[in-house]
Amino acid sequence: MTGYVYDQGWHDERARLAGLEALWDAGTRSLATRLQVGPGASVLEVGAGGGSVVEWLAQVGATVTAVDLDTRFVEPLSSATVSVHALDVVADALPGGAYDLVHARLLLEHLPAREAVLDKLVAALRPGGWLLVEDYDWTGFGTDPGGELETRSIEGILEFMRGAGHETNYGRRLASSFAARGLVEVFGEGRSHVIDAAHPGYPFFALSFAQLAPPAVDAGTLSADDAATMGPALTAGEYRIITPTLFAAAGRRPA
């Protein structure tokens, strides 16, 4: 298997995605607002996932084209101003073009073909349009308390993801990748949180582990004993989590 390792059909996938929305939507909205997304803007949302960003873009008056490999969660958002397309951003052409904003969050880091996909996203912009991409850098990720079990378990999951083509620290390279493509007014930022189990973002980590531990054990990157100890502890909310850093980069196609 290469590319995205999570399954939209997994029984708790919508709740997992809701966790990441709770962590990152406020910052994404703030960035999009800074890029002057508003009424009449035409936006391509790539890897739309659970659809919270699509929903917000429609609320502020943008016309949204939402694409994902699996559109089960965004299909209900279809409307006069939201069109939904099931496609593979690696293999398929993107719909339309000349967008005011192209946005992708937590997608490119998963794709071995991320550089070619980035080229496609740039090509979909109108001259002067903004590209906004957000991806993790897992360098700072950890648990408190944290020890050998936690370090081995986290590394076991990340190693499994790397086996499918995930780049652990991709987020930190975004701004340079934008500049190398000739985008202008490029800027970047990183954000992270320290959360406990009461935070609505906590399920993202517990459910990500629950979904990936079995295939990681099968692949030999995580021991069954570690999975059987760490999984229940995470689910029981025994940790404070230092999230990965979500890096964002923005840049404009030259006018």
Ligand SMILES: C[S@@+](CC[C@H](N)C(=O)[O-])C[C@H]1O[C@@H](n2cnc3c(N)ncnc32)[C@H](O)[C@@H]1O
């Ligand atoms: C981690 S989720 C992020 C969802 C959303 N962007 C967010 O941040 O809330 C990644 C999304 O990308 C989609 N995806 C993965 N590989 C894809 C591909 N090759 N083409 C299109 N979408 C893809 C997945 O189906 C999933 O919905």
